[in-house]
Amino acid sequence: RKEVEQDPGPFNVPEGATVAFNCTYSNSASQSFFWYRQDCRKEPKLLMSVYSSGNEDGRFTAQLNRASQYISLLIRDSKLSDSATYLCVVTMFSGGYNKLIFGAGTRLAVHP
């Protein structure tokens, strides 16, 4: 079983739609959680951290359920510029440091 699993998509949605991505992780000892965004042929960039209490940044809302080992990202009022691959990332303390483990990503395509 992969350490971090995501639905690869693609999710094809019209502008203005609300879309949700889910992610599960296998190691209950995972400590920190993030969503990264990766545009085509570009490097990943940190989108937002994910906290147990849930957190929001504009149109983006992230949720963490530690009991279910489940992370989500909700994007409201989708824009064309939201088209990208969204990477779910967890950290695990291993060998004296927090190692980032990446999911394979979920592709989002927003169309007019």
Place this chain on the structure above:
Amino acid sequence: GAGVSQSPSNKVTEKGKDVELRCDPISGHTALYWYRQSLGQGLEFLIYFQGNSAPDKSGLPSDRFSAERTGGSVSTLTIQRTQQEDSAVYLCASSLGGGGYTFGSGTRLTVV
């Protein structure tokens, strides 16, 4: 520097040749990571540096791969006797040791 700098941005090499990829992390970032990403795939961890030492080399795929870091700054990833399956984007990231990573724009390696 202001960001993570990687060079070269693109490298085409013949099978069997050695290549060196360079990463210049954000000034003051003690942690440095190498990942690789094959076409359409997720990020694969290669190696982690804390200062000049590499406490986690578990992701290096074979003994043809090696990396070093000097002065707690620049890192070089060396691939000897390159094979076609080594073709990928090699991404370097740095961090202060916790939280999110900042990635460089990567080196796209093509082995022909």
